[in-house]
Each structure stands twice: as structure tokens, then as C-alpha cells.
Amino acid sequence: MKVGVLGLQGAxxxxxxxxxxxxxxxxxxxxxxxxxxxxxxxxxxxxxSVMGKFMKKEGLDQIIIEKVKQGMPIWGTCAGLIxxxxxxxxxxxxxxxxxxxxxRNAYGRQLGSFVIEExxxxxxxxxxxxxxxxxxxxxxxxxxxxxxxxxxxxxxxNNILATSFxxxxxxxxxxxxxxxxxxxxx
Amino acid sequence: MSNRYELNKNLAQxxxxxxxxxxxxxxxxxxxxxxxxxxxxxxxxxxxxxRKAGGVSRMSDxxxxxxxxxxxxxxxxxxxxxxxxVEAQILEALEVDYIDESEVLTxxxxxxxxxxxxxxxxxxxxxxxxxxxxxxxxxGASMIxxxxxxxxxxxxxxxxxxxxMQTEISRISALPKANIRHEAKxxxxxxxxxxxxxxxxxxxxxxFAAGGVATPADAAMxxxxxxxxxxxxSGIFKSGNPQKRAEAIVQxxxxxxxxxxxxxxxxxxxxAMVGINISSMPEEDKMANRGW
Numbered sequence: 001m002k003v004g005v006l007g008l009q010g011a012x013x014x015x016x017x018x019x020x021x022x023x024x025x026x027x028x029x030x031x032x033x034x035x036x037x038x039x040x041x042x043x044x045x046x047x048x049s050v051m052g053k054f055m056k057k058e059g060l061d062q063i064i065i066e067k068v069k070q071g072m073p074i075w076g077t078c079a080g081l082i083x084x085x086x087x088x089x090x091x092x093x094x095x096x097x098x099x100x101x102x103x104r105n106a107y108g109r110q111l112g113s114f115v116i117e118e119x120x121x122x123x124x125x126x127x128x129x130x131x132x133x134x135x136x137x138x139x140x141x142x143x144x145x146x147x148x149x150x151x152x153x154x155x156x157x158n159n160i161l162a163t164s165f166x167x168x169x170x171x172x173x174x175x176x177x178x179x180x181x182x183x184x185x186x
Numbered sequence: 187m188s189n190r191y192e193l194n195k196n197l198a199q200x201x202x203x204x205x206x207x208x209x210x211x212x213x214x215x216x217x218x219x220x221x222x223x224x225x226x227x228x229x230x231x232x233x234x235x236x237r238k239a240g241g242v243s244r245m246s247d248x249x250x251x252x253x254x255x256x257x258x259x260x261x262x263x264x265x266x267x268x269x270x271x272v273e274a275q276i277l278e279a280l281e282v283d284y285i286d287e288s289e290v291l292t293x294x295x296x297x298x299x300x301x302x303x304x305x306x307x308x309x310x311x312x313x314x315x316x317x318x319x320x321x322x323x324x325x326g327a328s329m330i331x332x333x334x335x336x337x338x339x340x341x342x343x344x345x346x347x348x349x350x351m352q353t354e355i356s357r358i359s360a361l362p363k364a365n366i367r368h369e370a371k372x373x374x375x376x377x378x379x380x381x382x383x384x385x386x387x388x389x390x391x392x393x394f395a396a397g398g399v400a401t402p403a404d405a406a407m408x409x410x411x412x413x414x415x416x417x418x419x420s421g422i423f424k425s426g427n428p429q430k431r432a433e434a435i436v437q438x439x440x441x442x443x444x445x446x447x448x449x450x451x452x453x454x455x456x457x458a459m460v461g462i463n464i465s466s467m468p469e470e471d472k473m474a475n476r477g478w
Contacts, residue, residue: 008440009203009224030440045200047224047260054222054440078200091259104259110283111306113193130196131261131283169196 001183004029004038008054010046010079014168018176035063040073040183043080045130045166048104052083052094061095068097073159073183081162082133089136098160099139106134106151106164120146120154120163125172127153127165134164159186194308194328197261197283198392201225201329201415205405205436206394208232208419211250212257218422221432225261225283227417228254233290233337233473234420234459242292245273251280263310268477269295271304278307284329285309287322289476290336290419297478302326312396314347314474316354316383317373323391324376330389332413333474334397337420339461341404343474344397348411351393359387397474400425400459402438402452409442426456 005015007028019026029035041064043051055061068074074097076084083094087101107113113130120127127148135152138144146154146163153164154175161182167175204224209215215226230246231239245266255262261283266273268287273294277285287300289312302309303326312333313319319330332351334344358369358380366384370377382390395408396417405416416439418432425431434451441447469475 007203009436011199011202013202014199030444046202047200047204049219049260050204050222050224050436053220054437057437109255109281110194110197110261110308111278111281113197115189115193128193128196130193130200166196169199 001025001039002027002037003040003042003183004035005042005044006051006055006060006080008058009050010044011166011168012044012046015042015044015077018168018173022173022176022180024180032059032063035060035067040179041067041075042179043074043076043083044168045078045080048079048082048094051079055083055094065095065097068095068160071159071186073161073179073186075161075163075179077163077166077168078130078132081135081164084160084162087137098155098157098162099142100135100155100162101137102133103136104133105131107132116148118146118148120175121178123174125167125174126170128169129153129165132164135162156182190306191303191326191328195391197308198310198329201261201394202392203439204415205432205439206263206415206417207422207432208417209254209423212253214423215254215258215262217429218432219258219260221429222436223260223432224415225263226254226258227286227419228262228264228282229290232420232423234339234424235337236290237337237462237471244291245270245276248276248280251277251282255280255282265291266300267291268293269298269300271300274300274305274309278305282307287311287327289333289473293476299325299478310394312474312477313351315350316358317375318477319351319389319393320373320375320379320383323379323389327391329392329394331394331396331417333477334395334399335464335467336397336473337462338398338464338467339400339421339424339459340464341398341400341407342464344395344399344408345411347397347474348395348408348413351389352412355383355387355389358383398464399435400461402434402448402455405435406438406442406448409439415439421459424459426458431455431458
């Protein structure tokens with residue numbers, strides 16, 4: 001299995017480092033050719049407006065949509081979560097793959113960024129929120145995996161995983177392990 | 187280290203592989219965001235105009251910063267004068283996402299930089315070499331950029347500063363551990379931070395290029411030299427077609443290692459900023475010499 005990390009902008013190297021630590025083959029994806037090669041994809045944290053724009057310009061968006069519809073596992077962290085959503089408050093949506101509504105910068109500016117220990121799929125882990133989004137609505141097809149301060153911050157819909165926080169910024173690899181298991185079972 | 191400092195370093199990680207663009211008003215900020223900037227830097231005048239205008243150059247009007255904050259959803263940074271801790275307090279009160287303690291503005295203190303660890307809001311600072319970078323990090327900066335020579339459109343100084351840092355990092359990594367304390371003394375750098383560089387072969391924070399980047403090729407060159415992302419000041423809004431050039435520079439930072447793609451990106455961008463050749467610039471006009 002080869003996991004791609006979308007490398008248009010943002011903290012993609014951090015994901016690659018953790019995947020390699022878990023002995024998973026990981027590549028950085030910047031082109032259509034690289035995207036065709038991978039069995040799963042992570043969309044990292046960064047600026048959703050930047051990644052969304054260039055994903056479209058480079059024609060990566062259509063390939064991602066097609067592959068995910070055919071069952072390719074995908075995980076979006078922070079900006080990645082925004083790109084997966086079908087509805088983004090006051091902003092256009094991008095990939096329209098997941099039945100969730102999200103609010104960008106839900107905790108305000110950088111001074112609102114925080115770290116907290118909370119449960120992800122029944123396990124307590126450190127969660128880092130950097131100008132993070134929240135999930136404001138989910139459909140019945142979506143399983144809620146984390147709730148922090150009454151807001152949904154992690155969810156899954158079949159082969160699609162989304163987290164508002166950044167597991168790639170901590171030394172705890174549980175969410176990456178969860179995603180790998182998800183890849184193996186899908 | 188406190189959580190806040192870690193979170194501030196984390197925000198810089200999110201900016202990696204991106205371009206931070208200087209803007210002087212909300213309209214420019216919107217153009218920058220649409221062109222793919224990962225953050226904007228608010229200032230009163232771009233460096234090229236600061237050079238032309240002369241006089242004292244200060245923090246922007248808070249009203250302008252607020253207008254920019256409400257116009258875009260990407261992080262908004264703003265500049266303060268070196269050592270001007272009250273300008274920094276004001277920017278913190280405005281909740282900017284990053285403060286640039288910048289040599290582009292006229293320094294307010296001839297000896298001290300701001301004690302950045304006294305603030306909640308993150309700081310980025312310029313540096314010409316490893317010692318300077320580590321002094322700034324020691325004061326609390328959570329991101330570093332090369333100084334380059336702002337407002338010139340001449341990339342030579344940014345290259346010089348990035349190479350200086352990389353060469354010193356390689357040298358420090360190769361030295362025996364016993365030499366580090368002495369090296370720290372020579373460099374004027376905090377020992378613990380130099381020890382980090384010795385052990386990890388890199389700076390403990392994200393390092394961007396800045397000062398003189400005017401073309402996609404300039405940006406890609408800085409990336410190949412090992413920086414994490416790029417600041418572009420006068421290079422965009424002093425060029426013939428800001429939107430197109432801005433977009434091209436963003437793509438060049440992503441595809442910095444792909445010459446074919448860079449050739450496509452560089453095509454038909456209109457006039458680059460006119461620029462000033464640094465070799466003909468008197469030493470006292472150089473902004474990079476500001477900061478201690």
C-alpha cells in the first residue's frame with residue numbers, strides 16, 4: 001500500500017514523517033501522475049484556499065473525487081477537512097465528498113489556537129488546533145469520532161476521515177494508525 | 187517550552203510551501219488571497235516605496251489592519267519596528283496572526299530587539315546568519331526569514347543569507363559536541379539553541395526566504411536552497427500584472443524542483459518590478475544591516 005500526502009502547500013512533510021515511522025510507504029503528491037499511483041490520500045493542514053485553488057488548476061480535484069467515489073480512503077486534517085466538506089459556511093465548497101457542514105477559523109485568529117487532551121474514537125489523545133475549523137452539521141451517514149467543547153472535530157463517512165486538529169504535529173500516532181487500519185479494511 | 191510557543195511554531199508549519207505577500211490595503215489583500223497567498227503582510231508602504239519616500243517608516247494604521255483582517259480569511263501578519271514593543275502590544279491587541287519585527291521599518295531601539303517571549307502572539311524575524319537567527323529565536327521568535335535586501339527585486343542578498351545559514355548549520359552539525367559552547371560564544375547565540383542545531387541539523391523553527399524575490403525562478407531557487415516558503419514584498423504589486431505574477435510565484439514554490447513546470451509558470455508574466463542593483467547600493471542604504 002502506498003499512501004500519498006497532497007503536497008501543494010502546508011504541513012505535508014510532517015504526515016510523511018509519521019507514516020514512515022509506522023513503516024508505511026508514503027509519497028508527496030503534487031501532480032496527476034503521482035496521484036494516480038497512490039492507494040490512499042491525506043490532505044494536510046495549511047491554507048484551504050491555496051490548496052483548493054491549485055488542486056483545481058492542476059486538475060487534481062477530479063481525479064481525487066473519482067478515486068474516492070471508487071473507494072480510495074482519504075483523510076483531511078484541518079484545511080483538508082474543509083476541502084472534503086459538501087458545505088462550507090460563507091465560502092464555496094471544493095471536493096464535495098463528505099456530508100458535513102464546516103465553519104472555517106471557528107476559534108478565531110491565532111490567539112484562539114489551543115491544545116487539549118480529548119477522546120478520538122474512545123481513546124484520549126493530544127489535539128492541536130491551529131486556526132481550526134469545526135463540523136457544524138453531519139448527515140446520518142457520518143460517524144462522529146470526537147467532540148471537544150461541544151463541537152464536532154472528527155468524523156468518518158465510510159472511506160472518508162476528517163479531523164479539525166493536527167495529529168501530525170504531535171508524537172502520538174493513534175489517528176494515523178486508525179487511518180491505516182481504515183485503509184486496510186476498506 | 188510553553189504550549190503557546192509550540193502553537194505559534196505550529197502556525198508557521200502550516201504556512202510552509204506557501205507565499206506570504208506584502209499588501210498595503212484591503213483590495214491588494216483580496217487580490218493576494220485570490221492569487222493563492224497563504225498569508226498577507228500588512229504594511230503602510232511596500233519596501234520599494236519606503237526606499238523612495240525616505241523618512242521614518244512605522245507600524246501601519248490599525249484601521250488599515252482591521253480592514254485587511256475583515257477582507258480576507260487567511261492569516262494576517264503586520265510589521266513593527268525593531269525593538270518597538272508598544273507597536274507590538276498594539277498589534278497583539280488587534281489579534282494579528284503573526285508580528286514581523288522588521289528591518290524594513292525604521293528601527294526604534296539601537297541595542298535591543300523586542301522580548302518576544304513576553305507576548306502570546308507569534309513573531310517572525312529576519313536574519314543574515316545562524317547567530318542572528320538563534321538570537322531572535324532565543325528572544326521568542328517562532329519563525330525566521332532571511333533578511334535579503336527588501337524593495338530591490340535583487341535576490342542576491344537573500345541567497346547570501348540562506349547560504350550563510352545552511353553552511354553554518356552544516357558546520358555546526360559536523361563539529362564535536364565539546365566545541366558547541368565555544369561556538370555559541372563566538373556567534374553570540376544561546377547555547378541550548380546551538381546545541382539543538384548541532385543535534386538536529388536544522389533550525390528549531392520554520393525558515394522562509396525574504397528580501398528581493400521578484401520572479402517564480404527566484405522563489406524556486408530559494409526553495410532549492412532549502413527554505414520552507416517565501417515572502418514577496420514589492421515584487422508583486424510593483425510588477426506589471428500582480429495577480430498573474432503572484433499566482434505564478436505560488437506555483438513555483440510548490441513545483442520548485444520541476445524545471446519544465448517552472449518554464450510553463452514563468453511564461454508571459456508581463457514586466458517584473460524594475461529593481462535596484464544591490465552592487466551599486468551604498469552600504470548605509472541597506473536595510474539588512476539593521477538589527478543586532
